[in-house]
Every structure is written in C-alpha cells, then in structure tokens.
Amino acid sequence: MSVATVSVEEAAAWLQAGEAVLIDVREPDEYAAARIEGAILAPLSQMPAAWDALDLPADKKIVVQCLKGGRSHQVCAFVGPTAADGQPVFNLTGGIQAWHAAGLPVIFAES
Template sequence: MTVATVDVETAAAWLQAGEAVLIDVREADEFAAAHVEGAILAPLSAMPAAWQALDLPADRKIVVMCLKGGRSHQVCAFIGPTGPEGQPLFNLTGGIQAWYAAGLPIIEG
C-alpha cells in the first residue's frame, strides 16, 4: 500500500495555518525528551487503542511522525490513506530528526 508523505517544511506550514494535526507515535520517554509543539502522543506500542482514543478534527489533515519515519509509516500503512472521517493521512518524511535538522522548533524536556 502506498503511504502519502509530507516534508517537514510543508507540514510545519500546515500546522502554522491550522490545517493539520500532528500525531507523534514515538514512546512517552522519547516524546518527553523532545517533541514538536502541539503534537499529540499516540505511541506505536499502544496501537490501535491509542489511535482509537484520539479525537481528530474532521477538517484537518493528519500528519503522523516518529523519530525518522519508520514507525509512522507503519501506522499510516495500518490506518490507510484517510482518517476516521476521511481526513487525508500523511507520514512525515524523516520524522523529528528531519524537523530538527531543518531548524524547526522543538520542545526539549
């Protein structure tokens, strides 16, 4: 199955404009150490319950991220091309490492 991807610059613009919601599928300790402001934690280890517990806005794109893009790709492949209400789903290329490398802000614990 093909998973749609988005680069960090585009994802950051979507988030800034209020067009997207960011789901971080890393583990809680990784999230606590460093995360993107506004990201919602839904660890891969707690799937699919963590995903089902999310209250995702119907009018926003869903961007899924992890450290480098592998775990988020797994989640996107499992969920499918759209969220529960038809929202387009995207894997963040390069994860938080690419976000940080691009000079985009992160919150460090």
C-alpha cells in the same frame, strides 16, 4: 499499500496555518525528551487503541511523526490513506530528526 508523505517544511506550514494535526507515535519517554509543539502522543506500542482514542478534527489533515519516519509509516499503512472521518493521512518524511535538522522548533526536556 502506498503511504502519502509530507516534507517537514510543508507540514510546518500546514500546522502553522491550522490545517493539520500532528500525531507523535514514539514512546512516552521519547516524547518527554523532545517533541514538536502541539504534537499529540499516540505510541505505536499502544496501537490501535491509542489511535482509536484520538479525537481527530474532521476538517484537518493528519500528519503522523516518529523519530525518523519508520514507525509513523507503519501507523499510516495501518490507518490507510484516510482516517475514519475521511481526513487525509500523511507520514512526516524524516520524522522529528528531519524537523530539527531543518531548523524547525523542537521542545526539549529541561535537563
């Protein structure tokens, strides 16, 4: 199944405009170390229960993110092109690594 993708720049614009929600499918320790502001944690290791537990707004795009894009691709393939309420689902190309490389803000744990 093909998975829709979105660039970090376009995803950032959607998030800033309030048009999308961001789902982080990395593990809790990875999320704690570095995350994109507003990302909702739903670890791949806890799927599909973690996805089913999400309260996703029906009127927003869903962007799925991991470190580089592999795990989020798996989740997008599992969920399909649209979520339960018909929201379009996108894999964030390059994950949080590409987001950070593009100069977009990342929240790091205080060491």
